[in-house]
Amino acid sequence: MREFWIIFKQAFMTKAKTKSFIITTALVVAGIFLLSNLPRILDSIDGIGGDEPTAMKVIDTSGKLDDPLSAVLQANESDITIEPTKESEKDLEKQVRSEDIESFLTLSLDETNTIQAKYTTLSSIEMSLPEPLRNALQTVQAGIKADELSLSGDQVNSLFTQVNFENNNISASAKSEDELNQARILVYVLMFVIYFAVILYSGMIATEVATEKSSRVMEILISSVSPVKHMFAKVLGIGTLGIVQILVYGIVGFIAFKTSASEATEGIGSFFNFTDINPMTLVYAVVFFLLGYFLYATLAALLGSLVSRTEDVQQMIMPMTLMIVAAFILAASGLGNPELVYLKYASFFPFFTPLVMFLRVGMLDLPMWEPLLAIAIMLVTIFVLGWFGARVYRGGVLMYGPSRSLKDIKKAIQLGKE
Incomplete structure (x- = not known):
């Protein structure tokens, strides 16, 4: 277990200290403060020119x-x-x-x-x-x-007196108008968070594995640590770093909009006032974010172990990227009508579940068994993918030379047995 935490710490600290990570985090933080103070800046610019x-x-x-x-x-x-x-x-x-x-x-x-x-x-x-x-x-x-x-x-x-028009939906799965509007905003924001987190940090894991292979460091590591420990330590280390980065953005955003009081920020604050949101929606957001991350991160580590050059990483993880893009498109198509039949079936496909099932559970009052079944399917998929990924990873980290895409999986399994 000591080796696991050493690799975990190394994966976390190495990425946290890179210039690209620090600069990106600083730019996003600066962008948040700039956005929150944008009305004040624009007012000052207008004041310079005068209101003629x-x-x-x-x-x-x-x-x-x-x-x-x-x-x-x-x-x-x-x-x-x-x-x-x-x-x-x-x-x-x-x-x-x-x-x-x-x-x-x-x-x-x-x-x-x-x-x-x-x-x-x-x-x-x-x-x-x-x-x-x-x-x-x-x-x-x-x-x-x-x-x-x-x-x-x-x-x-x-x-010009306005008509008093009330939308009364008696569907068992429907929410009130206020709940639906707030849920739509929350789902839309968190869909983006899940989407970009999976794309960014999964690609980071695949690149990290490929970088170690290209520098021949991997041959030294697996002589003292099992490939399985190495893979999951990488996944957890970079995943923890991603969660910390997202929390930093969230805290900075909250502070920025609270400390820059203006009509625009007050309007945004009322826009994101989730008083009618079911607390379970937030719980599901965390659950599906974590499950979605570990599902795609495990797959990314598997695919990253098949390439020996960082230039080949994007080509290898392209199928995974297309799946998360397809999931996002499906979920976005249901923001207007989450009761579409194809969304129900897609929400139980594990690679679509983090976005599509979260859309449905956030905007509809679903029976408890549906999100629980989707979570169970994802857990089983992560377990199976982890077991299979460990077998591929064990041999894949020792493979060098040009990658022939997903055909190398069989070769990696055979090499891992030896």
């Missing part, structure tokens, strides 16, 4: 829309100010083309007293000006029609 109002030249052929539009914009506290002009449309177009002005607005009323507006600009993606102008003109239009119908302000407001 935008003057909008308006051609009003009706002579009735300038003042109402200006009044609505002022009431909305918009930075746009209306500047009526008698210039022709062609003259203003020339000014736009020569970039003397950014844009202008042409207004008119047709025979039904409906506003006809045309916004002219050179920008194909301009949205900051047209949208508030469109909304303000819609308000002016409502006022014109209200005058035609002799409606009071209260009567106009009553026309």
Whole structure:
């Protein structure tokens, strides 16, 4: 057991001290603090430039829309100010083309007293000006029609009263609307965490094994430690490092958003307010994360033992990568409707279970036997894969030369018997 913990510590500390790991962790931490303070930074930049109002030249052929539009914009506290002009449309177009002005607005009323507006600009993606102008003109239009119908302000407001629509789902597996929305957010976030953790740390394990083989260190290690101990020590060591890194990101994120109080961060805080989430959902998140990691990490160690050059690692683990990508696509397809039939069957396939079953258990009230059966299948798969992986690993770490992909598994088993 002493040898196991020595390799465990070596795998953990070696990766933790690498420049790439430290730089990546530092960049992500800095990115979290930057994201949490982004509204404050943007406000300071806007403050440097000043909040000068935008003057909008308006051609009003009706002579009735300038003042109402200006009044609505002022009431909305918009930075746009209306500047009526008698210039022709062609003259203003020339000014736009020569970039003397950014844009202008042409207004008119047709025979039904409906506003006809045309916004002219050179920008194909301009949205900051047209949208508030469109909304303000819609308000002016409502006022014109209200005058035609002799409606009071209260009567106009009553026309826009929101309908009280309640979604009542009587399905045995359905959750309330608030629970479903919060569960969807939590599932979506944790799906990304599981997906990237499996991709990143499993690849790290395969690369670490291949690196030791390429430097011939493996021949020395297996003379004093059994390949099985070596494989699982690598898996647990790098897995623990990954969990620590994720916890650091989580703690830093919590501190960053708590210490940078602003309207945006308060909005994000309310967005991620999981008061209606079943605590068991969080338990399942941890369980499926750990099981998913060990399942793919064991497979990665197996595949990494078959290559003797780090350049061949990505090619060898490509089938494993495609499986986790397929699992993520399946789970993402069920965010809108987790009751799809194919998701039920896919959730019991062990390589899809960490994402797909977590999606279902997070968004539906499933009978207890379904997640428990999925967990049992994963445990059995990890045990079988560990047993088979140990046999392959025992011979694979002694194989050198060019890799012939998965065909080398048979050769590795035979070499391990010898």
